[in-house]
Amino acid sequence: MELVTFLIDFIIHIDKHLEAFVTNYGVWVYALLFLIIFVETGVVVMPFLPGDSLLFVVGTMCGVGLMSYPLAVGLLFVAAVLGDQCNYSIGRYFGPKVFQWEQSRFFNKKAFDQAHAFYERYGGITIVAARFMPFLRTFAPFVGGVSQMTRSKFTFYNIGGAVLWVGGIVTAGYFFGNVPFVKEHLEKIIWAMILIPGLLVLFGAWKAGRKARPST
Numbered sequence: 001m002e003l004v005t006f007l008i009d010f011i012i013h014i015d016k017h018l019e020a021f022v023t024n025y026g027v028w029v030y031a032l033l034f035l036i037i038f039v040e041t042g043v044v045v046m047p048f049l050p051g052d053s054l055l056f057v058v059g060t061m062c063g064v065g066l067m068s069y070p071l072a073v074g075l076l077f078v079a080a081v082l083g084d085q086c087n088y089s090i091g092r093y094f095g096p097k098v099f100q101w102e103q104s105r106f107f108n109k110k111a112f113d114q115a116h117a118f119y120e121r122y123g124g125i126t127i128v129a130a131r132f133m134p135f136l137r138t139f140a141p142f143v144g145g146v147s148q149m150t151r152s153k154f155t156f157y158n159i160g161g162a163v164l165w166v167g168g169i170v171t172a173g174y175f176f177g178n179v180p181f182v183k184e185h186l187e188k189i190i191w192a193m194i195l196i197p198g199l200l201v202l203f204g205a206w207k208a209g210r211k212a213r214p215s216t
Contacts, residue, residue: 059173
């Protein structure tokens with residue numbers, strides 16, 4: 001419970017924690033940020049780490065001169081790309097081994113073929129859009145690997161998505177994070193950045209489930 005309480009406090013008050021870290025440890029903050037973004041995007045069991053809110057606060061810190069904007073954007077872009085590549089590689093390597101393919105009663109060849117076809121057709125936009133969706137951005141590259149989405153196609157959209165995600169949110173924080181209204185309501189904004197994308201994903205899954213349900 002203490003770990004859960006700490007994580008919730010860290011995510012909701014990430015601005016205060018990050019500012020304190022910068023004050024106490026200086027440039028080591030870049031290593032911490034690189035690690036957080038890499039682990040959140042690259043390890044499929046770590047979807048609860050802050051992503052969007054962290055990037056926004058980083059931009060805010062850059063806006064007041066506590067951090068370097070080009071260095072932060074460059075490092076976090078690399079972390080995001082490498083994280084997704086790692087996640088994709090894990091799915092591509094372990095997917096067949098876990099299911100043992102046709103020899104496993106857990107393997108559904110038809111479902112696999114459908115997932116593969118989906119990712120070949122819509123995987124690009126899925127990888128890009130998932131960047132802005134908590135939890136989904138952790139699982140999308142993994143599923144892309146499991147479904148054997150071609151690496152070249154995945155890499156192209158991985159890089160494009162990372163540019164939009166890191167560059168867009170850090171820049172938004174840089175220009176708007178220190179606006180008085182935003183500073184006063186930062187906690188609510190962070191909650192919105194966490195909850196709204198998640199609710200959109202759940203709504204989309206619910207609609208897809210209704211469409212897939214056979215009519216009687």
